[in-house]
Amino acid sequence: xxxxxxxxxxxxxxxxxxxxxxxxxxxxxxxxxxxxxxxxxxxxxxxxxxxxxxxxxxxxxxxxxxxxxxxxxxxxxxxxxxxxxxxxxxxxxxxxxxxxxxxxxxxxxxxxxxxxxxxxxxxxxxxxxxxxxxxxxxxxxxxxxxxxxxxxxxxxxxxxxxxxxxxxxxxxxxxxxxxxxxxxxxxxxxxxxxxxxxxxxxxxxxxxxxxxxxxxxxxxxxxxxxxxxxxxxxxxxxxxxxxxxxxxxxxxxxxxxxxxxxxxxx
Ligand SMILES: [Zn+2]
Numbered sequence: 001x002x003x004x005x006x007x008x009x010x011x012x013x014x015x016x017x018x019x020x021x022x023x024x025x026x027x028x029x030x031x032x033x034x035x036x037x038x039x040x041x042x043x044x045x046x047x048x049x050x051x052x053x054x055x056x057x058x059x060x061x062x063x064x065x066x067x068x069x070x071x072x073x074x075x076x077x078x079x080x081x082x083x084x085x086x087x088x089x090x091x092x093x094x095x096x097x098x099x100x101x102x103x104x105x106x107x108x109x110x111x112x113x114x115x116x117x118x119x120x121x122x123x124x125x126x127x128x129x130x131x132x133x134x135x136x137x138x139x140x141x142x143x144x145x146x147x148x149x150x151x152x153x154x155x156x157x158x159x160x161x162x163x164x165x166x167x168x169x170x171x172x173x174x175x176x177x178x179x180x181x182x183x184x185x186x187x188x189x190x191x192x193x194x195x196x197x198x199x200x201x202x203x204x205x206x207x208x209x210x211x212x213x214x215x216x217x218x219x220x221x222x223x224x225x226x227x228x229x230x231x232x233x234x235x236x237x238x239x240x241x242x243x244x245x246x247x248x249x250x251x252x253x254x255x256x257x258x259x260x261x262x263x264x265x266x
Contacts, residue, residue, distance in 0.1 A: 037067050037075035043153035045084050045095055046186060047193045056085060056093040083183045099187050101239050107184055108232040112225065114178060115163065118170040119208060119224035120217040126169035131212055134165050138209045142202045155198050156189035162205060166212070166224070188231070191238045197231075204230055 041061070044050045056076065062069045076093050079085040085093050099107065122130075141158040167179035189197075204227035211219035 033067055033071040034074045034078075037061075037065060037071045038078055039150060039153065040065055041072070041075050041079060042084070042157070042186070043149045045079065046153045046156050046189050047149045048190060049149070050095045052095055052098045052190070054095050055091075056095060058092060082186055084186050096187070098190060101243070104188075104191075104232075104235055104239065107182065107188075108228060108235070110182070111179075111184065112228050114175060115167065115228060116221040116225040118167045118172070118175050118179065119212070120221040121170035121172060121175070122166050123212050123215050123217040123220040125171040126212060130165065130169045131209075134162065134169070134212065135209050137162050137165065138202070138205045141198075141205065152189070152193060152198070156186055159189070159201060159205075160185035166208070169212075188235065191235055191242075195234060195238060197234050200230060200234070201227070 041050075041056075050056060058069050058072050058076075061067075061072050065072070076085055076087075080087060080093070084096050086096060087093050126134075137158060141155060141162070163185065164176070164180050168176040170176065204223070207223040208220060208227060211223045
């Protein structure tokens, strides 16, 4: 589980977590323990088993996962870099709050400005190796959509990788850095757990990859725009549902989920 095979070359199979860790250039610990802690924590955060805003108890986690505290801290630092957790001095780590509705709206506005153009550039400029990596990743994601929580977190990471690869393939470093710096995916996927988002996204990704492989800028731009619009529509359904339940439902639990729109985290 969690293994993907790079299509383009004969590297050893890599887990999504290892890819992310490698991207963040922090391979300091016995890789496997940090990876294990990272994968577990990521799936708890993305599936909201650890509620937004909740304190992340390192000692309890160490016992629960049977991993010592140091790799857990290391994993939390990785998650902090992705803005999924944050550190409060002398207190410890907390899970990031959910994005507000306005933030989600603004995030998609920005992505719609940049990513379709990035896809069009990529159709013209990507080298064959980059396109093969993309195709390989899309294939792995369609294999990885089976329901458990770890698979879901891996899918979210795969989606982040795919969008980053397209942005990087645009050949414009500033576009690539902007898209990566948004850390959009893990946040968005926290909303979409228990929806059919993964199945839909796989089909939409295939359309993007197909256009890139055909080196058709107009089609790539269109496919990316449609994917982002569809993704935004899926988000809106979930946000409306959340809004209904927080308006009419029971009060949010103390220290747990906060009413969206109140609390912000930078
Ligand atoms: Zn996507």
